[in-house]
Amino acid sequence: MCLPACCCFVEFLPFICLVTIPLYGAFCGVDVILRLSILLLVHSILINYIPKQWVSIVPYSQIILLVILAYLPINIAPWPIVWIYRVILHVTEPVLLWLEIILVQNYIMRCSQRVIDEWDSDEPATRALLIGFSSVCYGISAAFGWSIYTESSSIHIWCLLFVIIVFIMIHNMMVIAPQGILSDAAFCGLCSVFVLYAMIQETNIIQHPISTPPSWNRVEKSSFVQILIYILKLKMEYAVEAIQLLSKFLTPFFLITMAIRLYSILFIMDKVSVNILQDEDEEESTLILEDELLYDISSWRSPLLVKLAVIFMFTQLSVLFLLEISGQRQIDTKWLPWLNQIWPTQILFGRVSQLFAVNGFYMWRLFCADDWTWSEWL
Secondary structure, three states, X not given: OHHHHHHHHHHOHHHHHHOHHHHHHHXXXXXXXXXXXXXXXXXXXXXXXXXXXXXXXXXXXXXXXXXXXXXXXXXXXXXXXXXXXXXXXXXXXXXXXXXXXXHHHHHHHHHHHHHHHHOOOOOHHHHHHHXXXXXXXXXXXXXXXXXXXXXXXXXXXXXXXXXXXXXXXXHHHHHHOOOOOHHHHHHXXXXXXXXXXXXXXXXXXXXXXXXXXXXXXOOOOOEHHHHHHHHHHXXXXXXXXXXHHHHHHHOHHHHHHHHHHHHHHHHXXXXXXXXXXXXXXXXXXXHHHHHHHHHHHXXXXXXXXXXXXXXXXXXXXXXXXXXXXXXXXXXXXXXXXOHHHHOXXXXXXXXXXXXXXXXXXXXXXXXXXXXXXXXXXX
């Protein structure tokens, strides 16, 4: 009875340790949480390849290995690996921004199509459901739009005007398209306004940073256990700035972003693994054997891939968010002095590209509506 409970606890041990990433980041800085993330990645990979003959002692081996890694000095990870890991986090951020907004839009479009396919589109219940969902989207979009108009700078109001023009454009295309659905256009408009609102929130955070505590980047020779003990013993008057940073991780904006990013990463992993297997075994496997094999390799059910994806995702969001709220996420344009005159600092390239991505995807789907068939990829 005790062993199954211990096994269950150990399986979720890396996820439990993830909770400490914002804590370490707020008190000790970005470099520490990068090294903690690498430690959790190494721990998950090593545990996955423990020989099956040791199954009876695997739970204890996982705990012992994690304790050993936690007591090692944090600078044991070579700085080139930490630097490369940090670059990967930054480089993949724009790609994941595009994918997450497209996947959310695609999910709503697929749900709308299923409603129409399962119910007669002329039935009152179908129309009421789609109109009700569209009305909610319009209401939320109007609330975000009014907030942007009353509280933002002039350049953001011009961005809002551009979003409204695109909003009208996609609705015109929806009316003209033979298979246009009102709820899809309404949700696309909501995504556009929300992306603009998120960009404004991020620029406000960057322009009004929180000062970093003096303990940042002063723990090069300590272990994670020693750092945790130091944090717990720190007096309140010396932890005010760190607590302010830590509280930002509990805001709805960060939590919603984390949920969307997690869905996107797991969706991509699942579809890639499933479709690659389908392409390779389409002519060799029977339907039953193929389904069993798909079940076994699906990334939704692979503990190692799920752990690595969650660790990577949470580290990426924590690092970038911590750089934003501490005022350190700035683009160095000294080697391009003309860039500041062309690209306003209040406009974030990642969010603008995300805005174009969701509207471009919806317009492309309307254009290809006659030839479109739902697949396992989208």
